Amino acid sequence: MDKQRLVQTARALVAKKKGILAADESGGTIKRRFDSINVESTEENRRNYREMLFRTAGIADFVSGVILFDETIRQDGADGTPMVKVLSDQGIIPGIKVDKGVLDMPGHPGEKFTQGLDGLGERLIEYREMGAGFAKWRAVITIADGMPSTACIEANMRSLAMYASICQDADIVPIVEPEVLIDGDHDIETCDAVARRTIRSLYRALAEQDVFIEGTILKPSMVVSGKNCSRQAGVDEVAERTIACLKNSVPAANPGVVFLSGGQTAVQSTVHLNAMNAMGVNLPWRLSFSYGRALQEPALEAWAGSAENASLAQGALALRARLNGAATLGTYKPEMEEAA
Numbered sequence: 001m002d003k004q005r006l007v008q009t010a011r012a013l014v015a016k017k018k019g020i021l022a023a024d025e026s027g028g029t030i031k032r033r034f035d036s037i038n039v040e041s042t043e044e045n046r047r048n049y050r051e052m053l054f055r056t057a058g059i060a061d062f063v064s065g066v067i068l069f070d071e072t073i074r075q076d077g078a079d080g081t082p083m084v085k086v087l088s089d090q091g092i093i094p095g096i097k098v099d100k101g102v103l104d105m106p107g108h109p110g111e112k113f114t115q116g117l118d119g120l121g122e123r124l125i126e127y128r129e130m131g132a133g134f135a136k137w138r139a140v141i142t143i144a145d146g147m148p149s150t151a152c153i154e155a156n157m158r159s160l161a162m163y164a165s166i167c168q169d170a171d172i173v174p175i176v177e178p179e180v181l182i183d184g185d186h187d188i189e190t191c192d193a194v195a196r197r198t199i200r201s202l203y204r205a206l207a208e209q210d211v212f213i214e215g216t217i218l219k220p221s222m223v224v225s226g227k228n229c230s231r232q233a234g235v236d237e238v239a240e241r242t243i244a245c246l247k248n249s250v251p252a253a254n255p256g257v258v259f260l261s262g263g264q265t266a267v268q269s270t271v272h273l274n275a276m277n278a279m280g281v282n283l284p285w286r287l288s289f290s291y292g293r294a295l296q297e298p299a300l301e302a303w304a305g306s307a308e309n310a311s312l313a314q315g316a317l318a319l320r321a322r323l324n325g326a327a328t329l330g331t332y333k334p335e336m337e338e339a340a
């Protein structure tokens with residue numbers, strides 16, 4: 001394990017003003033996104049869409065890394081340049097999703113278990129040779145009656161720790177992603193309690209597995225009200241609870257926390273991140289973004305499957321990247337939405 005290299009990569013991912021673009025939708029997920037704009041999910045369309053995103057002018061000012069799906073890391077752009085090189089030529093670190101999606105959690109109906117440890121070491125070496133500097137593994141925690149179970153949390157956090165350890169052996173920075181789903185009618189207090197239980201379990205598992213925390217990045221969900229909860233917590237409450245939850249659960253050695261958007265709107269995701277960074281609390285880690293939908297949705301809609309819309313779509317992505325960059329500094333203002 002090259003600790004210096006791991007620390008360097010992890011710090012670069014959360015460099016000032018910058019965050020991560022998650023563009024690692026699996027085959028099924030990207031098909032759902034394309035269905036929403038009536039575009040067929042062919043390999044060429046997926047390549048064209050993602051290449052357009054990656055070639056957005058100025059994107060590297062706010063995007064430190066991009067998470068790719070296996071298909072994309074092996075693809076070339078339209079002019080034959082490998083997609084990985086399109087990113088690395090701009091100083092953007094290519095990353096790779098390495099989990100293999102979720103299974104139903106055995107013995108616990110309604111809960112999920114993330115798979116993908118088999119052969120992971122060899123896959124990571126191949127990805128590293130292709131230019132990947134970091135990886136991602138997503139665990140899913142569902143809130144409902146009697147859920148999450150301790151079995152679900154523990155099994156998933158142990159797998160995350162095993163994944164992180166295998167990544168570090170390959171000198172790849174593991175992004176550890178325990179997503180507490182927004183789905184459900186639970187209140188924000190419940191989300192808060194489940195997030196604490198989950199993140200604490202994660203760091204216990206990482207410690208037991210001897211993972212080098214300085215060479216990891218945490219990708220959590222924010223502490224929010226369930227999507228169907230009748231009381232939707234306001235911006236300040238989300239920011240305060242998320243910060244308190246993290247301060248009580250995440251060791252100071254961790255270099256960065258990059259949130260997923262998890263079904264929040266693009267603007268909400270920016271506003272919440274900004275509120276946390278504007279609170280003026282001294283935090284031991286950087287607080288930034290690793291958004292999929294919250295960065296891509298406006299661009300996806302503007303693109304609508306047509307190359308003619310590329311500059312509009314790139315403008316939409318550039319705007320979200322810039323505003324989230326501002327949110328990492330706590331300097332975002334709603335007026336900046338109109339200044340586009």
Ligand code: 13P
Nearest residue numbers: 022260261262291292293
């Ligand atoms: P969202 O921001 O769309 O939740 O995606 C982030 C991600 O990488 C989920 O695994």
